Amino acid sequence: MELGELVGLRPLPGAGLLLALTQRCPLRCAHCSSASTQAGPQPSAARLRRFVASFGDRDRPDVVLMTGGEPLLRPELVAELALAARRRGARSAVLTGAFFARTATPAAIRAAIDAVDHFSVSIDVFHERQIPRPDVFRLLSSVLDAGTPVSIHAVGATAGDPYLTGLVADVRRRFGDRVPMLVNTVRPVGRAAAWAAARPMPADPGEVSPCAMAAWPVVAADGMVLACCNQDVVDRRPAPEHLRLGHLDDDDWPAVRRRLLTAPVLRMIRSTGPAHLLSRYGTPAAGAPADQGYCAGCRRLGERPEVLAAAGRAAAGAVGELVDRQVAAVQLRAGPVDFVRRYGCARHAHLVGARGADRS
Ligand code: SF4
Ligand code: SF4
Known part of the structure:
Protein backbone atom coordinates (compact mmCIF):
# COMPACT_ATOMS: atom_id res chain seq x y z
CA MET A 1 0.00 0.00 0.00
CA PRO A 200 -3.92 31.03 12.14
CA MET A 201 -7.64 30.28 12.37
CA PRO A 202 -9.89 30.27 9.27
CA ALA A 203 -10.45 33.82 8.02
CA ASP A 204 -14.24 33.52 8.21
CA PRO A 205 -15.28 31.79 11.44
CA GLY A 206 -18.65 30.84 9.96
CA GLU A 207 -17.40 29.34 6.70
CA VAL A 208 -18.29 25.82 5.60
CA SER A 209 -15.04 23.95 6.16
CA PRO A 210 -15.57 20.18 6.50
CA CYS A 211 -13.35 18.38 8.99
CA ALA A 212 -12.02 15.15 7.52
CA MET A 213 -10.12 14.52 10.75
CA ALA A 214 -13.41 13.24 12.20
CA ALA A 215 -13.50 10.35 9.72
CA TRP A 216 -11.27 7.69 11.34
CA PRO A 217 -11.61 6.35 14.90
CA VAL A 218 -8.53 6.84 17.05
CA VAL A 219 -7.67 4.44 19.87
CA ALA A 220 -5.76 6.40 22.52
CA ALA A 221 -3.12 4.91 24.79
CA ASP A 222 -5.62 4.67 27.67
CA GLY A 223 -7.97 2.58 25.53
CA MET A 224 -10.51 5.32 24.85
CA VAL A 225 -11.76 5.50 21.26
CA LEU A 226 -12.17 9.04 19.91
CA ALA A 227 -13.66 10.41 16.70
CA CYS A 228 -10.64 12.52 15.79
CA CYS A 229 -6.88 12.71 16.11
CA ASN A 230 -6.69 16.27 17.46
CA GLN A 231 -4.03 15.84 20.14
CA ASP A 232 -6.01 17.73 22.78
CA VAL A 233 -8.96 15.39 22.19
CA VAL A 234 -6.72 12.33 22.31
CA ASP A 235 -4.86 13.44 25.47
CA ARG A 236 -7.24 15.37 27.71
CA ARG A 237 -9.72 13.72 30.04
CA PRO A 238 -12.62 13.88 30.28
CA ALA A 239 -12.85 13.73 26.49
CA PRO A 240 -15.66 15.77 24.89
CA GLU A 241 -18.67 13.46 24.95
CA HIS A 242 -19.65 14.21 21.33
CA LEU A 243 -16.16 13.13 20.17
CA ARG A 244 -16.08 9.92 22.25
CA LEU A 245 -16.87 6.72 20.33
CA GLY A 246 -16.27 4.16 23.07
CA HIS A 247 -13.56 2.27 24.93
CA LEU A 248 -11.57 -0.88 24.23
CA ASP A 249 -12.95 -2.34 27.49
CA ASP A 250 -16.56 -2.15 26.35
CA ASP A 251 -16.85 -1.71 22.61
CA ASP A 252 -15.99 -3.61 19.47
CA TRP A 253 -15.30 -2.29 15.96
CA PRO A 254 -18.91 -2.61 14.69
CA ALA A 255 -20.21 -0.52 17.63
CA VAL A 256 -17.51 2.14 17.21
CA ARG A 257 -18.05 2.34 13.46
CA ARG A 258 -21.82 2.59 13.89
CA ARG A 259 -21.44 5.57 16.25
CA LEU A 260 -18.92 7.21 13.94
CA LEU A 261 -21.23 6.93 10.93
CA THR A 262 -24.54 7.75 12.58
CA ALA A 263 -23.88 10.44 15.22
CA PRO A 264 -25.54 13.57 13.78
CA VAL A 265 -22.99 15.96 15.25
CA LEU A 266 -20.11 13.99 13.70
CA ARG A 267 -21.90 13.99 10.33
CA MET A 268 -22.21 17.76 10.60
CA ILE A 269 -18.58 18.26 11.68
CA ARG A 270 -17.50 16.20 8.65
CA SER A 271 -19.86 17.98 6.23
CA THR A 272 -19.84 21.62 7.32
CA GLY A 273 -17.18 21.91 10.03
CA PRO A 274 -17.65 23.13 13.60
CA ALA A 275 -17.29 26.86 12.89
CA HIS A 276 -20.26 26.83 10.52
CA LEU A 277 -22.28 24.75 12.98
CA LEU A 278 -21.67 27.27 15.74
CA SER A 279 -22.35 30.32 13.62
CA ARG A 280 -25.52 28.89 12.06
CA TYR A 281 -27.14 27.28 15.08
CA GLY A 282 -25.50 28.86 18.12
CA THR A 283 -27.31 31.52 20.08
CA PRO A 284 -25.24 34.13 21.88
CA ALA A 285 -25.38 32.85 25.45
CA ALA A 286 -24.20 34.28 28.71
CA GLY A 287 -20.95 32.60 29.59
CA ALA A 288 -20.52 31.07 26.12
CA PRO A 289 -16.84 30.71 25.29
CA ALA A 290 -15.48 33.68 23.38
CA ASP A 291 -12.75 31.55 21.81
CA GLN A 292 -14.52 29.82 18.95
CA GLY A 293 -11.50 28.79 16.92
CA TYR A 294 -11.99 25.82 14.64
CA CYS A 295 -10.95 22.94 16.95
CA ALA A 296 -11.43 24.89 20.19
CA GLY A 297 -15.03 25.58 19.21
CA CYS A 298 -15.51 21.93 18.22
CA ARG A 299 -14.18 20.60 21.51
CA ARG A 300 -16.61 22.82 23.40
CA LEU A 301 -19.72 21.97 21.36
CA GLY A 302 -20.97 20.00 24.37
CA GLU A 303 -21.46 23.34 26.13
CA ARG A 304 -23.87 24.41 23.39
CA PRO A 305 -26.95 22.18 23.70
CA GLU A 306 -28.83 24.29 21.13
CA VAL A 307 -26.14 23.47 18.54
CA LEU A 308 -26.16 19.75 19.34
CA ALA A 309 -29.96 19.72 19.15
CA ALA A 310 -29.94 21.49 15.79
CA ALA A 311 -27.29 19.06 14.48
CA GLY A 312 -29.58 16.24 15.57
CA ARG A 313 -32.52 17.72 13.67
CA ALA A 314 -30.45 18.42 10.55
CA ALA A 315 -28.37 15.27 10.27
CA ALA A 316 -29.98 12.34 12.10
CA GLY A 317 -31.87 11.05 9.07
CA ALA A 318 -31.25 9.97 5.51
CA VAL A 319 -30.41 13.49 4.31
CA GLY A 320 -27.65 13.83 6.90
CA GLU A 321 -26.26 10.46 5.87
CA LEU A 322 -26.39 11.40 2.18
CA VAL A 323 -24.65 14.76 2.69
CA ASP A 324 -21.95 13.09 4.80
CA ARG A 325 -21.33 10.55 2.04
CA GLN A 326 -21.30 13.16 -0.70
CA VAL A 327 -18.82 15.40 1.10
CA ALA A 328 -16.54 12.39 1.64
CA ALA A 329 -16.89 11.41 -2.03
CA VAL A 330 -15.88 14.90 -3.20
CA GLN A 331 -12.78 14.80 -1.00
CA LEU A 332 -11.91 11.27 -2.15
CA ARG A 333 -12.10 12.39 -5.78
S1 SF4 B 1 8.03 12.21 18.06
FE1 SF4 B 1 9.98 11.34 18.84
S2 SF4 B 1 9.65 11.13 21.07
FE2 SF4 B 1 7.61 11.36 20.12
S3 SF4 B 1 6.90 9.27 19.74
FE3 SF4 B 1 7.90 9.97 17.85
S4 SF4 B 1 10.01 9.24 18.03
FE4 SF4 B 1 9.12 9.18 20.08
S1 SF4 C 1 -12.72 20.19 14.23
FE1 SF4 C 1 -13.32 18.78 15.90
S2 SF4 C 1 -13.30 16.76 14.97
FE2 SF4 C 1 -12.14 18.11 13.63
S3 SF4 C 1 -10.00 17.88 14.30
FE3 SF4 C 1 -10.86 19.65 15.38
S4 SF4 C 1 -11.57 18.82 17.33
FE4 SF4 C 1 -11.33 17.08 15.94
Whole structure:
Protein backbone atom coordinates (compact mmCIF):
# COMPACT_ATOMS: atom_id res chain seq x y z
CA MET A 1 0.00 0.00 0.00
CA GLU A 2 1.51 3.31 -1.08
CA LEU A 3 1.33 6.49 1.02
CA GLY A 4 -0.87 8.22 -1.58
CA GLU A 5 -3.53 5.54 -1.31
CA LEU A 6 -3.45 5.61 2.49
CA VAL A 7 -3.74 9.40 2.69
CA GLY A 8 -6.34 9.42 -0.08
CA LEU A 9 -8.64 7.29 2.11
CA ARG A 10 -8.38 9.68 5.07
CA PRO A 11 -11.65 11.61 4.37
CA LEU A 12 -13.74 8.41 4.06
CA PRO A 13 -15.56 7.73 7.35
CA GLY A 14 -14.50 4.41 8.85
CA ALA A 15 -12.00 3.61 6.09
CA GLY A 16 -9.16 3.67 8.59
CA LEU A 17 -8.39 3.06 12.23
CA LEU A 18 -5.59 4.79 14.11
CA LEU A 19 -4.22 2.61 16.90
CA ALA A 20 -1.85 4.11 19.48
CA LEU A 21 -0.11 0.94 20.64
CA THR A 22 1.75 2.78 23.37
CA GLN A 23 2.60 6.23 24.60
CA ARG A 24 6.11 5.03 25.48
CA CYS A 25 9.14 5.96 23.43
CA PRO A 26 12.90 5.71 24.01
CA LEU A 27 13.53 8.92 22.04
CA ARG A 28 12.94 12.38 23.41
CA CYS A 29 11.99 14.66 20.49
CA ALA A 30 11.38 18.28 21.54
CA HIS A 31 8.33 18.53 19.25
CA CYS A 32 6.71 15.21 20.25
CA SER A 33 2.95 15.71 19.87
CA SER A 34 2.16 12.82 22.24
CA ALA A 35 4.77 13.97 24.81
CA SER A 36 5.94 10.35 24.94
CA THR A 37 8.37 9.11 27.58
CA GLN A 38 9.65 5.71 28.69
CA ALA A 39 6.82 5.57 31.24
CA GLY A 40 3.73 6.43 29.20
CA PRO A 41 0.52 4.37 29.38
CA GLN A 42 -0.39 1.67 26.88
CA PRO A 43 -3.45 -0.49 26.32
CA SER A 44 -3.08 -4.18 27.08
CA ALA A 45 -2.25 -6.44 24.16
CA ALA A 46 -5.34 -8.51 24.93
CA ARG A 47 -7.70 -5.51 24.53
CA LEU A 48 -6.09 -4.51 21.25
CA ARG A 49 -6.24 -8.09 19.96
CA ARG A 50 -9.91 -8.34 20.91
CA PHE A 51 -10.74 -5.09 19.12
CA VAL A 52 -9.02 -6.06 15.86
CA ALA A 53 -10.53 -9.55 16.09
CA SER A 54 -13.98 -7.90 16.10
CA PHE A 55 -13.54 -6.77 12.48
CA GLY A 56 -15.97 -8.55 10.19
CA ASP A 57 -15.11 -9.66 6.66
CA ARG A 58 -17.21 -6.74 5.38
CA ASP A 59 -17.48 -4.53 8.47
CA ARG A 60 -13.85 -3.52 8.87
CA PRO A 61 -11.55 -0.60 8.13
CA ASP A 62 -9.53 -0.71 4.91
CA VAL A 63 -6.36 0.15 6.78
CA VAL A 64 -5.09 0.05 10.37
CA LEU A 65 -2.37 2.59 11.11
CA MET A 66 -0.32 1.68 14.18
CA THR A 67 1.26 4.65 15.91
CA GLY A 68 2.52 5.66 19.33
CA GLY A 69 4.60 6.70 21.08
CA GLU A 70 6.81 4.13 19.45
CA PRO A 71 4.74 1.16 18.24
CA LEU A 72 7.85 -0.90 17.49
CA LEU A 73 8.51 -1.14 21.22
CA ARG A 74 5.83 -3.86 20.87
CA PRO A 75 7.01 -5.57 17.68
CA GLU A 76 5.31 -8.93 18.29
CA LEU A 77 2.01 -7.11 18.80
CA VAL A 78 2.48 -5.07 15.60
CA ALA A 79 3.03 -8.29 13.62
CA GLU A 80 0.12 -10.03 15.30
CA LEU A 81 -2.35 -7.17 14.71
CA ALA A 82 -1.17 -6.77 11.10
CA LEU A 83 -1.83 -10.45 10.43
CA ALA A 84 -5.18 -10.38 12.27
CA ALA A 85 -6.25 -7.35 10.21
CA ARG A 86 -5.15 -9.05 6.99
CA ARG A 87 -7.18 -12.15 7.81
CA ARG A 88 -10.26 -9.87 7.69
CA GLY A 89 -9.13 -8.18 4.48
CA ALA A 90 -7.71 -5.00 6.06
CA ARG A 91 -4.23 -3.68 5.37
CA SER A 92 -1.88 -2.18 7.93
CA ALA A 93 0.82 0.44 8.30
CA VAL A 94 3.21 1.42 11.05
CA LEU A 95 4.80 4.80 11.83
CA THR A 96 8.08 4.67 13.74
CA GLY A 97 10.80 6.99 14.97
CA ALA A 98 13.31 4.23 14.05
CA PHE A 99 15.02 4.22 17.47
CA PHE A 100 16.69 0.93 16.47
CA ALA A 101 18.22 2.15 13.18
CA ARG A 102 21.75 2.83 14.41
CA THR A 103 22.51 -0.89 14.59
CA ALA A 104 21.30 -4.06 12.88
CA THR A 105 17.51 -4.33 13.06
CA PRO A 106 16.46 -6.80 15.79
CA ALA A 107 14.69 -9.89 14.42
CA ALA A 108 11.35 -9.17 16.11
CA ILE A 109 11.26 -5.64 14.71
CA ARG A 110 12.20 -6.91 11.27
CA ALA A 111 9.33 -9.41 11.43
CA ALA A 112 6.92 -6.61 12.39
CA ILE A 113 8.10 -4.45 9.49
CA ASP A 114 7.70 -7.39 7.10
CA ALA A 115 4.17 -8.01 8.38
CA VAL A 116 2.73 -4.58 7.52
CA ASP A 117 1.67 -3.24 4.12
CA HIS A 118 3.30 0.16 4.56
CA PHE A 119 6.27 1.34 6.62
CA SER A 120 6.73 5.01 7.57
CA VAL A 121 9.60 6.69 9.39
CA SER A 122 9.61 10.14 10.97
CA ILE A 123 12.52 12.34 9.96
CA ASP A 124 13.01 15.90 11.16
CA VAL A 125 15.61 17.98 12.86
CA PHE A 126 14.61 16.60 16.29
CA HIS A 127 14.83 12.94 15.25
CA GLU A 128 18.11 13.52 13.45
CA ARG A 129 19.72 14.70 16.69
CA GLN A 130 19.14 11.17 17.97
CA ILE A 131 19.01 8.92 14.89
CA PRO A 132 21.32 9.94 12.02
CA ARG A 133 19.80 10.31 8.57
CA PRO A 134 22.17 7.80 6.88
CA ASP A 135 21.01 5.10 9.32
CA VAL A 136 17.35 5.81 8.52
CA PHE A 137 18.08 5.80 4.78
CA ARG A 138 19.81 2.42 5.14
CA LEU A 139 16.75 1.05 6.95
CA LEU A 140 14.38 2.42 4.28
CA SER A 141 16.53 0.86 1.56
CA SER A 142 16.38 -2.56 3.14
CA VAL A 143 12.59 -2.38 3.60
CA LEU A 144 12.13 -1.26 -0.01
CA ASP A 145 14.38 -4.08 -1.20
CA ALA A 146 12.14 -6.53 0.66
CA GLY A 147 9.16 -5.23 -1.35
CA THR A 148 7.29 -3.18 1.27
CA PRO A 149 6.27 0.38 0.26
CA VAL A 150 7.79 3.03 2.54
CA SER A 151 7.37 6.73 3.22
CA ILE A 152 8.84 9.54 5.28
CA HIS A 153 6.84 11.73 7.65
CA ALA A 154 8.78 14.99 7.80
CA VAL A 155 8.22 18.05 9.95
CA GLY A 156 9.67 21.54 9.47
CA ALA A 157 9.47 24.76 11.45
CA THR A 158 7.66 26.45 8.54
CA ALA A 159 6.71 25.49 4.97
CA GLY A 160 9.79 27.33 3.72
CA ASP A 161 12.16 25.78 6.27
CA PRO A 162 15.48 25.19 4.45
CA TYR A 163 15.82 21.96 6.45
CA LEU A 164 12.82 20.57 4.53
CA THR A 165 14.22 21.70 1.17
CA GLY A 166 17.49 19.95 1.91
CA LEU A 167 15.80 16.79 3.16
CA VAL A 168 13.56 16.53 0.08
CA ALA A 169 16.58 16.96 -2.20
CA ASP A 170 18.51 14.33 -0.26
CA VAL A 171 15.62 11.84 -0.42
CA ARG A 172 15.31 12.40 -4.17
CA ARG A 173 19.06 11.95 -4.70
CA ARG A 174 19.08 8.68 -2.79
CA PHE A 175 15.71 7.15 -3.72
CA GLY A 176 14.41 8.97 -6.79
CA ASP A 177 10.60 8.83 -6.57
CA ARG A 178 10.43 5.57 -4.59
CA VAL A 179 9.94 7.26 -1.20
CA PRO A 180 6.89 9.56 -0.97
CA MET A 181 6.78 12.10 1.83
CA LEU A 182 4.09 13.52 4.08
CA VAL A 183 5.30 16.95 5.18
CA ASN A 184 3.93 18.98 8.07
CA THR A 185 4.95 21.93 10.18
CA VAL A 186 5.37 21.77 13.95
CA ARG A 187 2.12 22.31 15.88
CA PRO A 188 1.88 23.62 19.42
CA VAL A 189 0.79 20.35 21.02
CA GLY A 190 2.50 17.85 23.31
CA ARG A 191 6.08 18.87 24.10
CA ALA A 192 5.89 21.56 21.38
CA ALA A 193 3.01 23.31 23.19
CA ALA A 194 5.50 25.36 25.16
CA TRP A 195 7.36 26.75 22.18
CA ALA A 196 5.65 26.27 18.78
CA ALA A 197 3.40 28.94 17.28
CA ALA A 198 -0.31 28.26 16.77
CA ARG A 199 -1.64 28.20 13.21
CA PRO A 200 -3.92 31.03 12.14
CA MET A 201 -7.64 30.28 12.37
CA PRO A 202 -9.89 30.27 9.27
CA ALA A 203 -10.45 33.82 8.02
CA ASP A 204 -14.24 33.52 8.21
CA PRO A 205 -15.28 31.79 11.44
CA GLY A 206 -18.65 30.84 9.96
CA GLU A 207 -17.40 29.34 6.70
CA VAL A 208 -18.29 25.82 5.60
CA SER A 209 -15.04 23.95 6.16
CA PRO A 210 -15.57 20.18 6.50
CA CYS A 211 -13.35 18.38 8.99
CA ALA A 212 -12.02 15.15 7.52
CA MET A 213 -10.12 14.52 10.75
CA ALA A 214 -13.41 13.24 12.20
CA ALA A 215 -13.50 10.35 9.72
CA TRP A 216 -11.27 7.69 11.34
CA PRO A 217 -11.61 6.35 14.90
CA VAL A 218 -8.53 6.84 17.05
CA VAL A 219 -7.67 4.44 19.87
CA ALA A 220 -5.76 6.40 22.52
CA ALA A 221 -3.12 4.91 24.79
CA ASP A 222 -5.62 4.67 27.67
CA GLY A 223 -7.97 2.58 25.53
CA MET A 224 -10.51 5.32 24.85
CA VAL A 225 -11.76 5.50 21.26
CA LEU A 226 -12.17 9.04 19.91
CA ALA A 227 -13.66 10.41 16.70
CA CYS A 228 -10.64 12.52 15.79
CA CYS A 229 -6.88 12.71 16.11
CA ASN A 230 -6.69 16.27 17.46
CA GLN A 231 -4.03 15.84 20.14
CA ASP A 232 -6.01 17.73 22.78
CA VAL A 233 -8.96 15.39 22.19
CA VAL A 234 -6.72 12.33 22.31
CA ASP A 235 -4.86 13.44 25.47
CA ARG A 236 -7.24 15.37 27.71
CA ARG A 237 -9.72 13.72 30.04
CA PRO A 238 -12.62 13.88 30.28
CA ALA A 239 -12.85 13.73 26.49
CA PRO A 240 -15.66 15.77 24.89
CA GLU A 241 -18.67 13.46 24.95
CA HIS A 242 -19.65 14.21 21.33
CA LEU A 243 -16.16 13.13 20.17
CA ARG A 244 -16.08 9.92 22.25
CA LEU A 245 -16.87 6.72 20.33
CA GLY A 246 -16.27 4.16 23.07
CA HIS A 247 -13.56 2.27 24.93
CA LEU A 248 -11.57 -0.88 24.23
CA ASP A 249 -12.95 -2.34 27.49
CA ASP A 250 -16.56 -2.15 26.35
CA ASP A 251 -16.85 -1.71 22.61
CA ASP A 252 -15.99 -3.61 19.47
CA TRP A 253 -15.30 -2.29 15.96
CA PRO A 254 -18.91 -2.61 14.69
CA ALA A 255 -20.21 -0.52 17.63
CA VAL A 256 -17.51 2.14 17.21
CA ARG A 257 -18.05 2.34 13.46
CA ARG A 258 -21.82 2.59 13.89
CA ARG A 259 -21.44 5.57 16.25
CA LEU A 260 -18.92 7.21 13.94
CA LEU A 261 -21.23 6.93 10.93
CA THR A 262 -24.54 7.75 12.58
CA ALA A 263 -23.88 10.44 15.22
CA PRO A 264 -25.54 13.57 13.78
CA VAL A 265 -22.99 15.96 15.25
CA LEU A 266 -20.11 13.99 13.70
CA ARG A 267 -21.90 13.99 10.33
CA MET A 268 -22.21 17.76 10.60
CA ILE A 269 -18.58 18.26 11.68
CA ARG A 270 -17.50 16.20 8.65
CA SER A 271 -19.86 17.98 6.23
CA THR A 272 -19.84 21.62 7.32
CA GLY A 273 -17.18 21.91 10.03
CA PRO A 274 -17.65 23.13 13.60
CA ALA A 275 -17.29 26.86 12.89
CA HIS A 276 -20.26 26.83 10.52
CA LEU A 277 -22.28 24.75 12.98
CA LEU A 278 -21.67 27.27 15.74
CA SER A 279 -22.35 30.32 13.62
CA ARG A 280 -25.52 28.89 12.06
CA TYR A 281 -27.14 27.28 15.08
CA GLY A 282 -25.50 28.86 18.12
CA THR A 283 -27.31 31.52 20.08
CA PRO A 284 -25.24 34.13 21.88
CA ALA A 285 -25.38 32.85 25.45
CA ALA A 286 -24.20 34.28 28.71
CA GLY A 287 -20.95 32.60 29.59
CA ALA A 288 -20.52 31.07 26.12
CA PRO A 289 -16.84 30.71 25.29
CA ALA A 290 -15.48 33.68 23.38
CA ASP A 291 -12.75 31.55 21.81
CA GLN A 292 -14.52 29.82 18.95
CA GLY A 293 -11.50 28.79 16.92
CA TYR A 294 -11.99 25.82 14.64
CA CYS A 295 -10.95 22.94 16.95
CA ALA A 296 -11.43 24.89 20.19
CA GLY A 297 -15.03 25.58 19.21
CA CYS A 298 -15.51 21.93 18.22
CA ARG A 299 -14.18 20.60 21.51
CA ARG A 300 -16.61 22.82 23.40
CA LEU A 301 -19.72 21.97 21.36
CA GLY A 302 -20.97 20.00 24.37
CA GLU A 303 -21.46 23.34 26.13
CA ARG A 304 -23.87 24.41 23.39
CA PRO A 305 -26.95 22.18 23.70
CA GLU A 306 -28.83 24.29 21.13
CA VAL A 307 -26.14 23.47 18.54
CA LEU A 308 -26.16 19.75 19.34
CA ALA A 309 -29.96 19.72 19.15
CA ALA A 310 -29.94 21.49 15.79
CA ALA A 311 -27.29 19.06 14.48
CA GLY A 312 -29.58 16.24 15.57
CA ARG A 313 -32.52 17.72 13.67
CA ALA A 314 -30.45 18.42 10.55
CA ALA A 315 -28.37 15.27 10.27
CA ALA A 316 -29.98 12.34 12.10
CA GLY A 317 -31.87 11.05 9.07
CA ALA A 318 -31.25 9.97 5.51
CA VAL A 319 -30.41 13.49 4.31
CA GLY A 320 -27.65 13.83 6.90
CA GLU A 321 -26.26 10.46 5.87
CA LEU A 322 -26.39 11.40 2.18
CA VAL A 323 -24.65 14.76 2.69
CA ASP A 324 -21.95 13.09 4.80
CA ARG A 325 -21.33 10.55 2.04
CA GLN A 326 -21.30 13.16 -0.70
CA VAL A 327 -18.82 15.40 1.10
CA ALA A 328 -16.54 12.39 1.64
CA ALA A 329 -16.89 11.41 -2.03
CA VAL A 330 -15.88 14.90 -3.20
CA GLN A 331 -12.78 14.80 -1.00
CA LEU A 332 -11.91 11.27 -2.15
CA ARG A 333 -12.10 12.39 -5.78
CA ALA A 334 -9.90 15.40 -5.02
CA GLY A 335 -7.19 12.95 -3.97
CA PRO A 336 -4.28 12.83 -1.54
CA VAL A 337 -2.39 15.89 -2.82
CA ASP A 338 -5.43 18.08 -2.29
CA PHE A 339 -5.89 16.54 1.16
CA VAL A 340 -2.33 17.39 2.21
CA ARG A 341 -2.73 20.91 0.81
CA ARG A 342 -5.52 21.41 3.34
CA TYR A 343 -4.20 19.53 6.33
CA GLY A 344 -0.43 19.35 5.90
CA CYS A 345 2.22 21.50 4.29
CA ALA A 346 0.79 22.78 0.98
CA ARG A 347 4.18 23.62 -0.51
CA HIS A 348 5.27 19.98 -0.28
CA ALA A 349 1.87 18.35 -0.82
CA HIS A 350 2.83 16.87 -4.20
CA LEU A 351 5.37 14.63 -2.46
CA VAL A 352 2.59 12.46 -1.03
CA GLY A 353 1.57 11.11 -4.45
CA ALA A 354 1.73 7.39 -5.04
CA ARG A 355 4.61 6.09 -7.13
CA GLY A 356 4.43 7.62 -10.60
CA ALA A 357 1.62 10.03 -9.62
CA ASP A 358 1.71 13.83 -9.47
CA ARG A 359 5.33 14.66 -8.64
CA SER A 360 7.53 17.59 -9.50
S1 SF4 B 1 10.01 9.24 18.03
FE1 SF4 B 1 7.90 9.97 17.85
S2 SF4 B 1 6.90 9.27 19.74
FE2 SF4 B 1 9.12 9.18 20.08
S3 SF4 B 1 9.65 11.13 21.07
FE3 SF4 B 1 9.98 11.34 18.84
S4 SF4 B 1 8.03 12.21 18.06
FE4 SF4 B 1 7.61 11.36 20.12
S1 SF4 C 1 -12.72 20.19 14.23
FE1 SF4 C 1 -13.32 18.78 15.90
S2 SF4 C 1 -13.30 16.76 14.97
FE2 SF4 C 1 -12.14 18.11 13.63
S3 SF4 C 1 -10.00 17.88 14.30
FE3 SF4 C 1 -10.86 19.65 15.38
S4 SF4 C 1 -11.57 18.82 17.33
FE4 SF4 C 1 -11.33 17.08 15.94
